[in-house]
Amino acid sequence: MDKERAGIQSVEVGFTLIEALAQASGPLMLKDVAAAAGMSAAKAHRYLVSFQRIGMVSQDARNSRYDLGPAALKVGLTAxxxxxxxxxxxxxxxxxxxxxxxxxxxxxxxxxxxxxxxxxxxxxxxxxxxxxxxxxxxxxxxxxxxxxxxxxxxxxxxxxxxxxxxxxxxxxxxxxxxxxxxxxxxxxxxxxxxxxxxxxxxxxxxxxxxxxxxxxxxxxxxxxxxxxxxxxxxxxxxxxxxxxxxxxxxxxxxxxxxxxxxxx
Known part of the structure:
Protein backbone atom coordinates (compact mmCIF):
# COMPACT_ATOMS: atom_id res chain seq x y z
CA MET A 1 0.00 0.00 0.00
CA ASP A 2 1.17 3.53 -0.79
CA LYS A 3 2.70 4.95 2.42
CA GLU A 4 0.79 8.20 1.98
CA ARG A 5 -2.48 6.24 1.93
CA ALA A 6 -1.64 3.89 4.79
CA GLY A 7 -3.58 4.33 7.99
CA ILE A 8 -4.63 2.57 11.15
CA GLN A 9 -7.67 0.46 10.39
CA SER A 10 -8.69 0.07 14.03
CA VAL A 11 -9.10 3.84 14.31
CA GLU A 12 -11.41 3.86 11.30
CA VAL A 13 -13.38 0.90 12.66
CA GLY A 14 -13.70 2.46 16.11
CA PHE A 15 -14.90 5.74 14.68
CA THR A 16 -18.01 4.00 13.36
CA LEU A 17 -19.11 3.68 16.99
CA ILE A 18 -18.60 7.40 17.60
CA GLU A 19 -20.53 8.16 14.44
CA ALA A 20 -23.36 5.85 15.51
CA LEU A 21 -23.66 7.63 18.86
CA ALA A 22 -23.54 11.04 17.17
CA GLN A 23 -26.38 10.15 14.80
CA ALA A 24 -28.58 8.60 17.49
CA SER A 25 -31.39 10.59 19.05
CA GLY A 26 -30.19 9.63 22.54
CA PRO A 27 -28.02 7.21 24.57
CA LEU A 28 -27.87 3.61 23.27
CA MET A 29 -27.57 0.17 24.78
CA LEU A 30 -24.47 -1.82 23.80
CA LYS A 31 -26.35 -4.06 21.38
CA ASP A 32 -27.89 -1.06 19.65
CA VAL A 33 -24.69 0.93 19.20
CA ALA A 34 -22.94 -2.24 17.99
CA ALA A 35 -25.71 -2.91 15.48
CA ALA A 36 -25.61 0.69 14.24
CA ALA A 37 -21.85 0.39 13.72
CA GLY A 38 -22.16 -3.02 12.04
CA MET A 39 -20.05 -5.03 14.48
CA SER A 40 -20.50 -7.60 17.22
CA ALA A 41 -21.36 -6.51 20.76
CA ALA A 42 -18.12 -8.02 22.10
CA LYS A 43 -16.00 -6.11 19.61
CA ALA A 44 -17.92 -2.89 20.18
CA HIS A 45 -17.50 -3.24 23.94
CA ARG A 46 -13.70 -3.34 23.66
CA TYR A 47 -13.65 -0.14 21.65
CA LEU A 48 -16.15 1.56 23.98
CA VAL A 49 -14.02 0.74 27.03
CA SER A 50 -11.06 2.51 25.41
CA PHE A 51 -13.20 5.45 24.33
CA GLN A 52 -14.49 5.78 27.90
CA ARG A 53 -10.93 5.96 29.22
CA ILE A 54 -10.17 9.00 27.07
CA GLY A 55 -13.55 10.66 27.58
CA MET A 56 -14.91 10.26 24.06
CA VAL A 57 -17.72 8.05 25.35
CA SER A 58 -19.60 7.97 28.66
CA GLN A 59 -21.78 5.27 30.18
CA ASP A 60 -24.74 5.88 32.46
CA ALA A 61 -24.26 3.70 35.53
CA ARG A 62 -28.01 3.57 36.09
CA ASN A 63 -29.03 1.98 32.80
CA SER A 64 -25.69 1.04 31.13
CA ARG A 65 -26.47 3.16 28.06
CA TYR A 66 -23.65 4.77 26.10
CA ASP A 67 -23.46 8.34 24.85
CA LEU A 68 -20.84 10.80 23.62
CA GLY A 69 -18.52 11.93 26.41
CA PRO A 70 -17.01 15.29 27.42
CA ALA A 71 -13.99 14.88 25.14
CA ALA A 72 -16.31 14.45 22.15
CA LEU A 73 -18.15 17.64 23.10
CA LYS A 74 -14.87 19.50 23.46
CA VAL A 75 -13.61 18.32 20.06
CA GLY A 76 -16.92 19.15 18.40
CA LEU A 77 -17.14 22.61 19.90
CA THR A 78 -13.51 23.32 19.02
CA ALA A 79 -14.16 22.33 15.41
Missing amino acids: LTRIDPVRLARERIPELIDNLRHTLAIAVWGNHGPTIVHWEESTQSITANLRLGDVMPMLASATGRCFGAWLPREVTSPLLEPEIERARKAKRLDLPLSRDAVTAMLTEVRERGAARVVDSMLPGIAAICAPVFDASGHIVLGLMTLGSLATFDYEYGGAIDAPLQAAALQLSSDLGWRATASAE
Whole structure:
Protein backbone atom coordinates (compact mmCIF):
# COMPACT_ATOMS: atom_id res chain seq x y z
CA MET A 1 0.00 0.00 0.00
CA ASP A 2 1.17 3.53 -0.79
CA LYS A 3 2.70 4.95 2.42
CA GLU A 4 0.79 8.20 1.98
CA ARG A 5 -2.48 6.24 1.93
CA ALA A 6 -1.64 3.89 4.79
CA GLY A 7 -3.58 4.33 7.99
CA ILE A 8 -4.63 2.57 11.15
CA GLN A 9 -7.67 0.46 10.39
CA SER A 10 -8.69 0.07 14.03
CA VAL A 11 -9.10 3.84 14.31
CA GLU A 12 -11.41 3.86 11.30
CA VAL A 13 -13.38 0.90 12.66
CA GLY A 14 -13.70 2.46 16.11
CA PHE A 15 -14.90 5.74 14.68
CA THR A 16 -18.01 4.00 13.36
CA LEU A 17 -19.11 3.68 16.99
CA ILE A 18 -18.60 7.40 17.60
CA GLU A 19 -20.53 8.16 14.44
CA ALA A 20 -23.36 5.85 15.51
CA LEU A 21 -23.66 7.63 18.86
CA ALA A 22 -23.54 11.04 17.17
CA GLN A 23 -26.38 10.15 14.80
CA ALA A 24 -28.58 8.60 17.49
CA SER A 25 -31.39 10.59 19.05
CA GLY A 26 -30.19 9.63 22.54
CA PRO A 27 -28.02 7.21 24.57
CA LEU A 28 -27.87 3.61 23.27
CA MET A 29 -27.57 0.17 24.78
CA LEU A 30 -24.47 -1.82 23.80
CA LYS A 31 -26.35 -4.06 21.38
CA ASP A 32 -27.89 -1.06 19.65
CA VAL A 33 -24.69 0.93 19.20
CA ALA A 34 -22.94 -2.24 17.99
CA ALA A 35 -25.71 -2.91 15.48
CA ALA A 36 -25.61 0.69 14.24
CA ALA A 37 -21.85 0.39 13.72
CA GLY A 38 -22.16 -3.02 12.04
CA MET A 39 -20.05 -5.03 14.48
CA SER A 40 -20.50 -7.60 17.22
CA ALA A 41 -21.36 -6.51 20.76
CA ALA A 42 -18.12 -8.02 22.10
CA LYS A 43 -16.00 -6.11 19.61
CA ALA A 44 -17.92 -2.89 20.18
CA HIS A 45 -17.50 -3.24 23.94
CA ARG A 46 -13.70 -3.34 23.66
CA TYR A 47 -13.65 -0.14 21.65
CA LEU A 48 -16.15 1.56 23.98
CA VAL A 49 -14.02 0.74 27.03
CA SER A 50 -11.06 2.51 25.41
CA PHE A 51 -13.20 5.45 24.33
CA GLN A 52 -14.49 5.78 27.90
CA ARG A 53 -10.93 5.96 29.22
CA ILE A 54 -10.17 9.00 27.07
CA GLY A 55 -13.55 10.66 27.58
CA MET A 56 -14.91 10.26 24.06
CA VAL A 57 -17.72 8.05 25.35
CA SER A 58 -19.60 7.97 28.66
CA GLN A 59 -21.78 5.27 30.18
CA ASP A 60 -24.74 5.88 32.46
CA ALA A 61 -24.26 3.70 35.53
CA ARG A 62 -28.01 3.57 36.09
CA ASN A 63 -29.03 1.98 32.80
CA SER A 64 -25.69 1.04 31.13
CA ARG A 65 -26.47 3.16 28.06
CA TYR A 66 -23.65 4.77 26.10
CA ASP A 67 -23.46 8.34 24.85
CA LEU A 68 -20.84 10.80 23.62
CA GLY A 69 -18.52 11.93 26.41
CA PRO A 70 -17.01 15.29 27.42
CA ALA A 71 -13.99 14.88 25.14
CA ALA A 72 -16.31 14.45 22.15
CA LEU A 73 -18.15 17.64 23.10
CA LYS A 74 -14.87 19.50 23.46
CA VAL A 75 -13.61 18.32 20.06
CA GLY A 76 -16.92 19.15 18.40
CA LEU A 77 -17.14 22.61 19.90
CA THR A 78 -13.51 23.32 19.02
CA ALA A 79 -14.16 22.33 15.41
CA LEU A 80 -17.24 24.54 15.28
CA THR A 81 -15.44 27.54 16.75
CA ARG A 82 -12.73 27.24 14.10
CA ILE A 83 -15.24 27.84 11.35
CA ASP A 84 -14.65 31.37 10.12
CA PRO A 85 -18.18 32.74 10.79
CA VAL A 86 -18.01 31.67 14.42
CA ARG A 87 -14.50 33.03 14.87
CA LEU A 88 -15.49 36.38 13.37
CA ALA A 89 -18.61 36.52 15.52
CA ARG A 90 -16.67 35.73 18.70
CA GLU A 91 -14.25 38.57 17.99
CA ARG A 92 -17.15 41.03 17.97
CA ILE A 93 -19.00 39.79 21.03
CA PRO A 94 -17.13 41.93 23.64
CA GLU A 95 -17.90 45.18 21.84
CA LEU A 96 -21.50 44.13 21.29
CA ILE A 97 -21.90 43.27 24.97
CA ASP A 98 -20.55 46.72 25.90
CA ASN A 99 -23.21 48.18 23.62
CA LEU A 100 -26.17 46.02 24.59
CA ARG A 101 -25.18 45.33 28.21
CA HIS A 102 -26.87 41.94 28.06
CA THR A 103 -25.66 38.35 27.78
CA LEU A 104 -24.84 37.21 24.25
CA ALA A 105 -24.56 33.79 22.64
CA ILE A 106 -23.67 32.32 19.25
CA ALA A 107 -25.61 29.38 17.87
CA VAL A 108 -25.09 27.22 14.79
CA TRP A 109 -27.22 24.51 13.22
CA GLY A 110 -25.94 21.15 14.50
CA ASN A 111 -26.96 17.53 14.03
CA HIS A 112 -29.83 17.90 16.47
CA GLY A 113 -30.86 21.50 15.85
CA PRO A 114 -29.71 25.02 16.85
CA THR A 115 -26.73 24.56 19.15
CA ILE A 116 -25.03 27.05 21.48
CA VAL A 117 -21.30 27.22 20.69
CA HIS A 118 -20.31 30.43 22.50
CA TRP A 119 -21.70 32.22 25.53
CA GLU A 120 -20.62 35.42 27.28
CA GLU A 121 -22.39 37.00 30.24
CA SER A 122 -22.72 40.72 30.74
CA THR A 123 -22.44 42.54 34.05
CA GLN A 124 -26.22 42.19 34.26
CA SER A 125 -25.99 38.45 34.77
CA ILE A 126 -29.19 36.43 34.83
CA THR A 127 -30.14 32.99 36.03
CA ALA A 128 -30.19 30.94 32.82
CA ASN A 129 -29.45 27.24 32.92
CA LEU A 130 -27.83 27.19 29.49
CA ARG A 131 -24.51 25.59 28.60
CA LEU A 132 -22.23 25.25 25.63
CA GLY A 133 -23.51 22.46 23.43
CA ASP A 134 -27.14 22.91 24.48
CA VAL A 135 -29.68 22.43 21.70
CA MET A 136 -32.40 25.06 21.68
CA PRO A 137 -36.08 24.23 21.09
CA MET A 138 -37.49 25.34 17.75
CA LEU A 139 -40.66 26.98 19.04
CA ALA A 140 -39.94 28.24 22.56
CA SER A 141 -36.54 29.86 21.87
CA ALA A 142 -35.61 32.88 19.79
CA THR A 143 -32.69 30.87 18.41
CA GLY A 144 -34.93 28.04 17.22
CA ARG A 145 -37.36 30.46 15.60
CA CYS A 146 -34.50 32.26 13.87
CA PHE A 147 -33.16 29.10 12.25
CA GLY A 148 -36.69 27.91 11.55
CA ALA A 149 -37.39 31.10 9.60
CA TRP A 150 -34.36 30.93 7.31
CA LEU A 151 -33.53 27.27 6.93
CA PRO A 152 -35.39 25.18 4.33
CA ARG A 153 -38.59 23.66 5.72
CA GLU A 154 -37.42 20.13 4.85
CA VAL A 155 -34.48 20.65 7.23
CA THR A 156 -36.52 21.96 10.16
CA SER A 157 -39.74 19.94 9.80
CA PRO A 158 -38.37 16.82 11.57
CA LEU A 159 -37.86 18.98 14.67
CA LEU A 160 -40.82 21.34 14.30
CA GLU A 161 -43.53 18.72 13.91
CA PRO A 162 -42.82 16.90 17.22
CA GLU A 163 -42.60 20.23 19.06
CA ILE A 164 -45.95 21.35 17.69
CA GLU A 165 -47.48 18.11 18.93
CA ARG A 166 -45.90 18.43 22.37
CA ALA A 167 -47.00 22.06 22.68
CA ARG A 168 -50.53 21.07 21.68
CA LYS A 169 -50.68 18.30 24.27
CA ALA A 170 -49.28 20.59 26.95
CA LYS A 171 -51.77 23.31 25.95
CA ARG A 172 -48.97 25.86 25.59
CA LEU A 173 -51.07 28.83 24.53
CA ASP A 174 -47.92 30.95 24.33
CA LEU A 175 -46.68 28.83 21.41
CA PRO A 176 -48.07 28.23 17.91
CA LEU A 177 -50.13 25.03 18.03
CA SER A 178 -50.62 24.27 14.34
CA ARG A 179 -48.59 24.18 11.14
CA ASP A 180 -50.41 27.26 9.86
CA ALA A 181 -49.66 29.14 13.09
CA VAL A 182 -45.97 28.18 12.86
CA THR A 183 -45.84 29.31 9.23
CA ALA A 184 -47.36 32.66 10.19
CA MET A 185 -44.90 33.08 13.06
CA LEU A 186 -41.88 32.30 10.87
CA THR A 187 -43.15 34.65 8.17
CA GLU A 188 -43.28 37.44 10.73
CA VAL A 189 -39.74 36.61 11.88
CA ARG A 190 -38.47 37.00 8.31
CA GLU A 191 -40.37 40.26 7.90
CA ARG A 192 -38.98 41.64 11.16
CA GLY A 193 -35.42 40.46 10.42
CA ALA A 194 -35.01 38.71 13.77
CA ALA A 195 -36.80 36.34 16.13
CA ARG A 196 -37.86 37.02 19.71
CA VAL A 197 -39.49 35.23 22.63
CA VAL A 198 -40.88 36.81 25.77
CA ASP A 199 -41.36 34.79 28.96
CA SER A 200 -41.53 31.65 26.85
CA MET A 201 -38.49 29.44 27.30
CA LEU A 202 -37.35 30.85 30.65
CA PRO A 203 -39.64 32.60 33.19
CA GLY A 204 -39.10 36.34 33.32
CA ILE A 205 -36.63 36.28 30.42
CA ALA A 206 -36.84 37.73 26.92
CA ALA A 207 -34.51 36.96 24.03
CA ILE A 208 -33.82 38.13 20.49
CA CYS A 209 -31.85 36.24 17.84
CA ALA A 210 -30.64 37.74 14.55
CA PRO A 211 -29.45 35.66 11.58
CA VAL A 212 -26.01 35.81 9.98
CA PHE A 213 -25.71 34.77 6.32
CA ASP A 214 -22.81 33.61 4.19
CA ALA A 215 -21.96 34.69 0.64
CA SER A 216 -24.60 32.37 -0.83
CA GLY A 217 -27.34 33.77 1.39
CA HIS A 218 -27.58 30.74 3.69
CA ILE A 219 -27.92 31.24 7.44
CA VAL A 220 -24.68 30.15 9.11
CA LEU A 221 -25.27 31.25 12.69
CA GLY A 222 -27.54 33.18 14.99
CA LEU A 223 -26.53 36.03 17.29
CA MET A 224 -28.71 35.77 20.39
CA THR A 225 -29.05 38.06 23.37
CA LEU A 226 -31.27 37.66 26.41
CA GLY A 227 -32.06 39.40 29.64
CA SER A 228 -34.55 40.01 32.42
CA LEU A 229 -37.89 41.52 31.45
CA ALA A 230 -37.14 44.25 33.99
CA THR A 231 -34.23 45.64 31.94
CA PHE A 232 -34.44 44.05 28.49
CA ASP A 233 -36.04 46.05 25.64
CA TYR A 234 -37.58 43.30 23.52
CA GLU A 235 -39.44 45.60 21.12
CA TYR A 236 -38.61 45.24 17.44
CA GLY A 237 -36.51 48.20 16.37
CA GLY A 238 -35.72 48.97 20.01
CA ALA A 239 -32.49 49.46 21.93
CA ILE A 240 -31.60 45.75 21.73
CA ASP A 241 -33.05 44.62 18.42
CA ALA A 242 -31.68 47.43 16.26
CA PRO A 243 -27.97 47.17 17.20
CA LEU A 244 -28.14 43.36 17.26
CA GLN A 245 -29.53 43.26 13.73
CA ALA A 246 -26.97 45.84 12.62
CA ALA A 247 -24.15 43.69 14.00
CA ALA A 248 -25.55 40.59 12.31
CA LEU A 249 -25.89 42.42 8.99
CA GLN A 250 -22.32 43.72 9.22
CA LEU A 251 -21.01 40.25 9.98
CA SER A 252 -23.01 38.85 7.07
CA SER A 253 -21.55 41.51 4.80
CA ASP A 254 -18.03 40.65 5.95
CA LEU A 255 -18.75 37.01 5.08
CA GLY A 256 -19.63 38.04 1.54
CA TRP A 257 -23.41 38.30 1.84
CA ARG A 258 -25.16 40.97 -0.16
CA ALA A 259 -28.79 42.08 0.00
CA THR A 260 -29.36 40.56 -3.42
CA ALA A 261 -28.29 37.11 -2.12
CA SER A 262 -31.15 34.78 -1.26
CA ALA A 263 -31.81 34.59 2.48
CA GLU A 264 -35.08 32.75 2.19
